[in-house]
Amino acid sequence: MSSANASVDLTLPVGQHDHVQGSLSAPIMLVEYGDYQCPYCAKAVGVVQEIQNQYEEQLCYVFRHFPLTQHAYAMRAATAAEAAAAQNEFWQMHYCLFSYQSDLSDEALLRYANGLELDMDQFRQDLNSSDELHRIQADIQSGIDSGVDRTPTFFINGVHYQGDTEITTLLKAIKEYAPNFREI
Template identity: 35%
Template sequence: MLMRSTSTLMAALLAASLFSGCNKEKAPATAATPTTTASTSTEPSADTVVATFGDGTKITFGELNERIKEPLANLDKQKFQLRKQGLDGFVVEKLVQAEAKKRNLTEEQLIKAEVDDKIPQPPEAEIKKMYDEAKERLPPGTTFEQVKPQIVDFLNGSKKQERAREYFNELKKTANVQITLPEPPKPPVERKQVAATGPSKGPENAPITIVEFSDFQCPFCSRAIGTVEEVLKAYPNQVRLVFRQFPLDFHQQAPKAAEASLCAHDQGKFWEYHDTLFANQKALEVPQLKEHAKKVGLDSAAFDKCLDSGAKAETVKADMADGQKVGVNGTPAFFINGILLSGAQPFDEFKSVIDAELQAKK
């Protein structure tokens, strides 16, 4: 059994977030719509009647499958991803156990030496700045020293995950681990025409364009930020990211937050404001949106005028309309050169699509 620190890292790296997203239909997110649905030998035949009406009308098993084909089609991929996740965890556990035994360490000591101790600590000034920014939302009397460890853990979170992944991959390479888990048949790639208009980062002429539809109040969108940054870091010259607004109707603060981000974009600070909103998802009322603007150094008068006037509302509506046209019904939704990747997906899912696109362009 792995010690607590190891388990924490494994949970962060291998969590089942592959089909996680803010979705008004509460159905599994899908990466594509296959032309056929999965079946097993234990299922009824397509012409099996599953419901009848007094007037003789019937509903068959095949008709039912057609009606719910997207979530059904997603099950095979979901099962594969769960098995792959479980296998990855199983492999890493065995490798960590063997390496710890070889070095006469506990598993916790090994992870501390190879992961925790190899991450530079954030500067004291950065820790203090975060404390000062959050102080008003902390329980009265909470001191800097009391919350310092949690702030350090937060600041080091993505670095720890990255280092853990590197170390686990080193162990796999040394042990010559070969993964032979059979993959389910891949459905035909469906490519949508999505306008890449909006705030962006990355080279304008990049061969890969990722259009992200997102909601500032969606927790899964916040979760995806680290993965997107990892993608941009891994493909600095090959990927351009474009952000488009898709505030869901059950997130009451999201529409105004979307407008606010575009007001910040007018002043050249969209991404700074974007990061601030996602770091403060429980503070998205209009007065708080204005406070966030001050903290990122925006011209308050110009920002407030833009936000209060609703000048960006039509742009938000246009983004949403474009998203709906290409099948977006939840967030985050990413279109990689038009190929939909839906939900808070892990880095490997992005990598698979990007590498295939880059290979096809050679």
């Protein structure tokens, strides 16, 4: 089975609208469409972090929301991540949501926000804001347009990666689809 399908590309280029770790000019652009309630996405967090630790200056990692309808709390969790982003705490909430994936109730989301020392009045307001939902819907639509049908789904330099999320397999695909990648 091929690890990527060159006929399916990322339709929305990475830009200022995205949640990004690393430089937008890095030779490796790794885009993930994920769902905070998906156990496979939670597992992928460690894989991505390991790749980031190995190739930090060469990697730009982007997370886009793709909450699956079968996950009852995924959309609300994505909204909580966006509400935290409004206070420049997206990544802290992102990791918190995956760490405590077994409880994504509203009460838990408020507890996590409080633990991150967010402005709770602002967080509550943003948690119920249509602006946050529009941002998530834009991610979902870009995923649909790019052929995303499950989570996690990765794109490596715009190419749809269709292999598993084990570190060795993903690194092999990165080396194959990122021609400017330098082995460290």
